Amino acid sequence: MRDGTHTYKLGRLAEDLAIVKLSTLFNDCVVSQVVNNQHHDLEIRKKEETLVRGICKIQVKSTNSKHVKGTHKFYAAAIHHSKGRRTIRYEKDDADFFLFYVYPEGKFYVFPSEVVNGLHGMKLYVGLPYPSQGKAVYEKYIETWQLIANFLGYTAQEEQTNLL
Numbered sequence: 001m002r003d004g005t006h007t008y009k010l011g012r013l014a015e016d017l018a019i020v021k022l023s024t025l026f027n028d029c030v031v032s033q034v035v036n037n038q039h040h041d042l043e044i045r046k047k048e049e050t051l052v053r054g055i056c057k058i059q060v061k062s063t064n065s066k067h068v069k070g071t072h073k074f075y076a077a078a079i080h081h082s083k084g085r086r087t088i089r090y091e092k093d094d095a096d097f098f099l100f101y102v103y104p105e106g107k108f109y110v111f112p113s114e115v116v117n118g119l120h121g122m123k124l125y126v127g128l129p130y131p132s133q134g135k136a137v138y139e140k141y142i143e144t145w146q147l148i149a150n151f152l153g154y155t156a157q158e159e160q161t162n163l164l
């Protein structure tokens with residue numbers, strides 16, 4: 001049986017780490033945690049934006065679950081939320097981005113929502129040997145914070161200033 005308390009604590013810690021990372025990278029933005037919303041955990045917007053414009057909705061997920069299947073080593077990441085005993089996939093408008101934090105590696109994946117929509121889970125290979133490049137289709141999203149910068153409307157020059 002899964003330890004729900006442990007999973008909840010890891011999820012909350014991943015949210016806190018995401019807030020620190022986003023606040024550091026985007027120091028001219030407001031990053032806030034959304035309370036009691038099962039569809040997204042964080043919101044970020046430029047400080048000069050009104051409260052209803054330019055908001056980027058972010059769902060944070062985490063994993064420390066390493067798996068081995070044959071010669072394949074990967075971290076399993078779940079992409080769903082619960083309603084009672086049912087698991088429900090995220091819908092298109094629930095979040096703009098998904099951040100996946102892989103604890104043993106200390107890395108974030110930054111996924112646009114269209115990459116994960118409709119999926120229940122993913123295999124993440126960060127830091128692990130994998131059998132072929134074809135298996136590691138999501139590795140191109142490791143630490144791709146510029147995707148959020150683009151969403152917020154930063155120009156290339158502003159993006160470099162913020163992300164360095």
